[in-house]
Amino acid sequence: VLAGALHDVDLQGGDVRDLEVRMPPSATIRGRLLDEHARPAEGQRVYVAYASGIVRTANTEKDGRFEIGGLRTGRCVCRWLALRDATVYREFMRAPKGDAREQAFDELVAAWGSYDLRDGAVVQVSLSMPRRVEVRGRYTVAGQPPSERNRRFFITVEGGGPHVQVEIGEDGSFTTRLLPGRYLAYGPGPEGEWTATKIEIPEAASHTLDIELP
Numbered sequence: 237v238l239a240g241a242l243h244d245v246d247l248q249g250g251d252v253r254d255l256e257v258r259m260p261p262s263a264t265i266r267g268r269l270l271d272e273h274a275r276p277a278e279g280q281r282v283y284v285a286y287a288s289g290i291v292r293t294a295n296t297e298k299d300g301r302f303e304i305g306g307l308r309t310g311r312c313v314c315r316w317l318a319l320r321d322a323t324v325y326r327e328f329m330r331a332p333k334g335d336a337r338e339q340a341f342d343e344l345v346a347a348w349g350s351y352d353l354r355d356g357a358v359v360q361v362s363l364s365m366p367r368r369v370e371v372r373g374r375y376t377v378a379g380q381p382p383s384e385r386n387r388r389f390f391i392t393v394e395g396g397g398p399h400v401q402v403e404i405g406e407d408g409s410f411t412t413r414l415l416p417g418r419y420l421a422y423g424p425g426p427e428g429e430w431t432a433t434k435i436e437i438p439e440a441a442s443h444t445l446d447i448e449l450p
């Protein structure tokens with residue numbers, strides 16, 4: 237809810253009132269996200285963030301396009317958020333309001349660039365994903381492929397934040413794409429409890445990774 241966009245109206249029985257509702261200044265960001273092979277990236281989340289801490293998101297369509305409307309005017313960051321960037325993003329969101337938040341936002345702008353949104357503007361952006369590593373492997377729990385209801389696991393960074401969901405085949409095989417870096421892979425254990433293990437993805441075109449949860 238936008239601050240200042242709501243006002244109390246005290247209505248009594250039989251009242252008829254004329255109200256004037258003014259929409260706050262707003263803008264729209266439209267864009268397209270391409271993967272490392274310049275192909276449309278479907279189902280990826282794009283973030284728009286402001287120094288105030290307000291964040292809006294959208295998922296890309298089949299053709300890689302996305303649109304986020306009703307945005308506040310002013311300076312913002314628009315980016316596809318890779319897991320590797322999650323630590324920087326998390327520190328921004330955890331920064332207390334005031335100078336600390338402004339400084340954290342300035343660091344985002346320095347790293348990712350920014351857009352200055354004006355009232356009524358429709359800003360076109362073009363985003364691209366850096367080269368990722370194709371990761372293939374086998375996921376097992378206590379030495380066995382997971383049960384049918386648990387054939388997925390998640391990858392995130394230490395400390396929490398955005399994550400990706402990875403589907404698991406009947407034989408425990410999986411394929412995903414990640415930027416090089418250190419991550420946490422977690423999923424349900426044999427008794428349904430959630431268990432995590434650390435993984436590291438090297439700089440390479442592809443990488444084989446077997447994940448075994450106790």
